[in-house]
Amino acid sequence: MIRAQSAPTSIPIPGTDALSLAAHAQPSEIDSLLRPLLADVPASSLAKYLTEIIEEEVTRGVTPELFWGGDPSRPASYYTSCRVHATLLGRAYSLAPSAEQRAALWSALEQIFIKALFSGNNPEPGARYAAGILILTCASALDADGAVRGKGKEWVWYDNEIFKPEEEWGWEELREAMLATESLPRGNTDAEALSRIPSWEGRHPPEYIPQEVLDVLDRAREHLREGREDLRSDEVVTLFT
Numbered sequence: 001m002i003r004a005q006s007a008p009t010s011i012p013i014p015g016t017d018a019l020s021l022a023a024h025a026q027p028s029e030i031d032s033l034l035r036p037l038l039a040d041v042p043a044s045s046l047a048k049y050l051t052e053i054i055e056e057e058v059t060r061g062v063t064p065e066l067f068w069g070g071d072p073s074r075p076a077s078y079y080t081s082c083r084v085h086a087t088l089l090g091r092a093y094s095l096a097p098s099a100e101q102r103a104a105l106w107s108a109l110e111q112i113f114i115k116a117l118f119s120g121n122n123p124e125p126g127a128r129y130a131a132g133i134l135i136l137t138c139a140s141a142l143d144a145d146g147a148v149r150g151k152g153k154e155w156v157w158y159d160n161e162i163f164k165p166e167e168e169w170g171w172e173e174l175r176e177a178m179l180a181t182e183s184l185p186r187g188n189t190d191a192e193a194l195s196r197i198p199s200w201e202g203r204h205p206p207e208y209i210p211q212e213v214l215d216v217l218d219r220a221r222e223h224l225r226e227g228r229e230d231l232r233s234d235e236v237v238t239l240f241t
Helices: 018-025 027-040 043-058 076-095 099-117 125-144 171-183 191-195 211-226 233-239
Strands: 149-156 161-170
Touching: 018 027, 018 043, 018 076, 027 043, 027 076, 027 233, 043 076, 043 099, 043 125, 076 099, 076 125, 076 233, 099 125, 099 149, 099 171, 125 171, 125 211, 125 233, 161 171, 171 211
Parallel strands: none
Antiparallel strands: 149 161
8 A cells, every 4th residue: 555645755756657657657646747847847848748648648639439429438547547647737837836737837728728629629638637637736736826827728639730829818717627527428428339320411410528527527517616725636536536
């Protein structure tokens, strides 16, 4: 059993898989893994690494599966990995000791929020899942950084392009977008049942929204409404155990 407060035995270096592997092995120790990196590694390098390890989990790469008869479900390991990577990113932002570091890390958070909350239906499931984890792990820090501004809406997967690059949004808009996830349909969690619903030209199939995504968004909205402090990495582990 991993003790919640045990110190990691080595410091992983971004640019290899060491940090991701260490975080998966000891997710409750993510805060401890990050502190020496935030002190010693250039913020731009850390932000680039954290962006790269979560990219596939938050970026849709194919037409939504229900449009062509595919299986939209994801394995449990997908959500575990997404949770670990999003916790790394969110806690890095919350723990960053300088405005310069947070500015570098913000670019990674911004892209996830655009894909998850400002681009309509059928994002990659991990985008909304990661956005919920980010709210749990760094919303208080984002709120404190009132000057944080996001730029861009309507990311479209098939062009890998933001169609409204000049649209700006801030913390209040982000908060409202997360709270608005309460209106997502809650009965579209059965991928197999949804795949049997006929679709034809002019009518889109229902949007598949996994229970894992609904659960994390529920917790993120509650976190916002109650104005809680950012969760530590060990608290994230406890919340999802």
